[in-house]
Amino acid sequence: MRLRPHHLLCTQSYSGKGYDDAFVENMNRLVKELRKKEPVSVEIVFSTDELCAHCPNMKGKNFCKDNQKVISYDKKVTEYFHIKEKTYIYQDITKEIREKMTPEMLEDICGSCEWYQISACRKILCGKS
Ligand code: SF4
Structure with a gap:
């Protein structure tokens, strides 16, 4: 599965809400696969990925409606956690x-994201409610 860096966070804290039905259906399928006990390989890509593929905000390859914002999330995740474009x-x-x-x-990474207050990000990602 191909994932952009900041989606390493979103896929952990996703709690069933999303932009529209197609997005939620795709996201449900992807997180079900990722949250299995068995190891799952993910290819990190500095571009749009399999979550973006069913998102109404994706306007083209490597082109999200909020490109500047999401590229900044990716950049912060790669810097804080030394994430490379690899598997x-x-x-x-x-x-x-x-x-x-x-x-x-x-x-710092997610403060400006519209889902930050709605999803379980703080609870799941750093044990804070
Ligand atoms: S297209 Fe943009 S808003 Fe949609 S999943 Fe990708 S990064 Fe997130």
Whole structure:
């Protein structure tokens, strides 16, 4: 599965809400796969990915309606967690992210995201409610 860096966070804290039915249906399928106990390989891409593919905000390859904002989320995730454009085991890299994440880092990365207040981001990603 191809994932852009900041989606390593969204796929952990997603709690069933999204932009529209097609997005939610796709997201449900992807997170079900990713949240399995068995290791799942994910290819990190600095571009649009399989979540974006069914998102109403995707306007073209590497072109999100909120491109500037989402590229900044990706950049912060790659810097804080030293994420490269390569293949990871999802369970390992997300565990590493949760272990390193602080509330301040999460606020810095995701503070301007419309889902930050709605989804379980703080609770799941740094154990803060
Ligand atoms: S809002 Fe942008 S970055 Fe997020 S899933 Fe949609 S197209 Fe991708």
